[in-house]
Amino acid sequence: MLELRQLKAFVAIAEEGYITRAAERLGMQQPPLTRLLQSLEAELGAVLMERLPRGVRPTTAGLALLEQAREILAQADGLAEVVRRAAKGERGRLAIGFTSSAALHPFVPGVLRLFRETFVGVSVVLEEAGTGELLDALLHQKLDAAFIRSPLSGTQALHDEPILVEPMLLALPTDHPLALDSGLPLPLATLVNESFVLYRRRVGLGLYDAILVACREAGFSPQVVQEAPRMTATLSLVAAGLGVSIVPASMQRLRGDGIVYRELTECRNLVAPLHLATRLGDGSSVLREFRQMVVTAAAADA
Incomplete structure (x- = not known):
């Protein structure tokens, strides 16, 4: 199975034209880098580098791999960035419910607009329903948060945050x-x-x-x-x-x-009253950022 470190080694050698320079670029010794190239060639069953009197250059097979390897490495770097942003609450999906009367209070559309403008990588899904329906959707994980008009009582799996009156x-x-x-x-x-x-x-x-x-x-x-x-x-x-x-x-x-x-x-x-209801123990980074924004905005309006 191909490994990213093999592809990184191959791309570095192809771009530098010398194994010694590629080793310096990658911060490693020449022998291990040579072994990575050899293992990649063995894996693919093709010679990827032509040895020259001075340096190396990709073979026809190597040139074909070089283009694909660069794309794969770019995607891998992008994937890491996606994960990092998701961990910070900057990417993901958030399903938010609200009652019809809650939606008419300027606070709710205002904080939703602010969240969308701040976290452009988060997909926000909105749903209007009655309080009972919203709480049921929260319990069944169909919603992540809901603006409701009454404090919770007798629902141990949910938590509510007072917002305004x-x-x-x-x-x-x-x-x-x-x-x-x-x-x-x-x-x-x-x-x-x-x-x-x-x-x-x-x-x-x-x-x-x-x-x-x-x-x-x-x-x-x-x-x-x-x-x-x-x-x-x-x-x-x-x-x-x-x-x-x-x-x-x-x-x-x-x-x-x-x-x-x-x-x-x-x-x-x-x-x-207006409350923000969420599930107890739901510590997703996206929800955490949204909850904090709602609480901060409510304190500013108080």
Whole structure:
């Protein structure tokens, strides 16, 4: 089997034209270099170097090998560089998931753009889904990281990193009576008789529970008349007049027709967190670099 050291020896001899000079170039003695050439010729069953009165030169077979040997050695050097860059997190693949509301917060697209610009050798795959689906994909190693809207609980195989917290807003149809004075905050208790449209609990998890808890603390249980599979679908139902909803403030970026947003008061704990979830023990260099970039960016925005 051919060895890279044989090819390196052969290329050095061919390029220098003298075995002594090739030995000096490679930092070795002449006899071992000669043996490498002889072993290569024996391996290939052909004479590769023509011995001249002064020096050597490649034979026809040697010239044919020289071109291929240079390509093989270049590829080997490139492979080593690929491995080094991968070990530093500069090459590889990263699958990142996010909820629809997380994607609308400027932090998420901003940090994804920064990561892609910084680590151009990393292929980034993105997937949008509900929190439950994202966590399942993490557990089954279909995703490497996910931006979710609630802290983890009871999932020992996963870890979550708190990133930021944003307020929740009331979303109303434009023709709703409470939409008329949209400039003033509205006490949460005002919604006691309203019909609510919420995203399914198995999709929204923490946000769904946070809304229920906040309403109960305000003295009522919300009347949920419709649930939607995605938060964006929730807003479509609100615009259609099916009810009101409470959503993260960043959802305003959708700027959908038929919806008015109002601030809420007397619900201090009604907020929408953003967390980065990853698998415990996943120490891949690419993921490590991404996690560090997310944490650094979050600290800078705090």
